[in-house]
Ligand SMILES: C=CC1=C(C)c2cc3[nH]c(cc4nc(cc5[nH]c(cc1n2)c(C)c5CCC(=O)O)C(CCC(=O)O)=C4C)c(C)c3C=C
């Protein structure tokens with residue numbers, strides 16, 4: 001069979017993503033445009049079919065995937081820049097990733113996709129998302145501190161990417177917390193990509209193709225699959241449940257809370273210009289000891305969170321969205337508060353953290369089981385906040401948390417998430433101007 005030479009035949013695999021992307025996607029799935037939603041955010045309908053109907057725009061003032069109504073599936077990936085790479089490599093990678101992201105989020109293949117006539121070359125796109133539509137895919141990119149100061153964070157002169165002087169003042173490394181058992185295999189990274197979609201195959205396809213495009217510049221260091229979002233980010237969504245069976249995300253920051261988002265989520269004038277309109281992403285892989293939890297009484301489970309299991313109302317009384325009353329006495333032991341002094345909800349509440357608020361966007365995970373027949377499962381906690389100090393403050397105040405008996409933090413990361421890119425620009429472009 002004759003093989004028709006293609007433009008991409010001129011390039012090797014390492015350049016395949018970039019080369020194809022300049023040409024633009026062809027043969028993709030037609031995107032039907034956004035479904036009107038909350039605060040300009042497309043509404044989501046779960047499931048594979050629903051995902052074919054709408055796309056979440058990649059370009060915009062803020063990156064998508066933060067206040068976007070949380071999709072049901074996650075593939076989170078952390079990348080390390082390869083030794084010997086420099087500023088031009090980082091810029092080219094971010095440009096190539098941005099172009100690929102704009103195609104993928106429309107449900108289109110990267111590059112020239114799979115070209116039936118080009119049998120002698122690997123296709124630009126790996127192909128497993130063909131026909132699945134956009135699945136409301138969002139791709140959210142973050143930059144690790146080591147990109148600015150090097151991994152050792154010493155006073156050395158090393159500045160391979162020429163951005164040492166652009167490090168935001170607030171971008172301090174996370175401290176160690178009580179009970180941390182962090183494993184290097186789930187911790188840190190120079191770059192992160194949060195892929196969220198209705199369909200796990202759409203999210204996995206996106207990360208896989210971004211990893212291919214990164215070849216020769218960055219490699220995938222660790223990644224995490226998640227399912228069953230554990231937070232709502234819009235009042236139009238029902239509150240989901242975590243693997244302990246409790247409603248999670250009730251008191252979250254929501255897409256509709258414009259004033260609160262400006263105050264607690266988006267970086268403002270305090271941040272360098274390249275980060276304004278962006279945020280900071282904290283990820284914590286938190287293992288949950290499911291089996292011992294399942295043997296604890298319902299009363300104990302409710303005491304730990306400070307909420308009822310089924311309805312999710314505060315133990316001080318009322319429905320799910322009733323404000324908790326931390327002074328209300330327990331009706332059966334009036335010397336005790338209805339919401340335990342070490343209940344998770346009390347310790348995490350803004351009232352006990354100087355008003356600190358964050359936008360939570362985590363996912364359940366199950367990584368199979370261990371040799372004892374226990375589930376290797378938990379919460380892949382993700383939060384976005386204007387200042388990483390917010391997370392530090394709340395996490396420190398969780399030190400006496402009753403929940404700590406049943407959880408272990410085993411992975412961690414902090415990334416600065418630049419503002420969204422305008423069409424024709426790439427993520428973090430302002431950092432290099
Ligand atoms: C440092 C931040 C937080 C970590 C880590 C964290 C872990 C964690 N949380 C749950 C389950 C629930 N959390 C709930 C509320 C809640 N949690 C945090 C912060 C962290 N949680 C905040 C800021 C809040 C809101 C507090 C408030 O304003 O009332 C709840 C209650 C329902 C809700 O509002 O979402 C549950 C349930 C688990 C299982 C977990 C670690 C595995």
Ligand SMILES: [Fe+2]
Nearest residue numbers: 248344345348
């Ligand atoms: Fe929590």
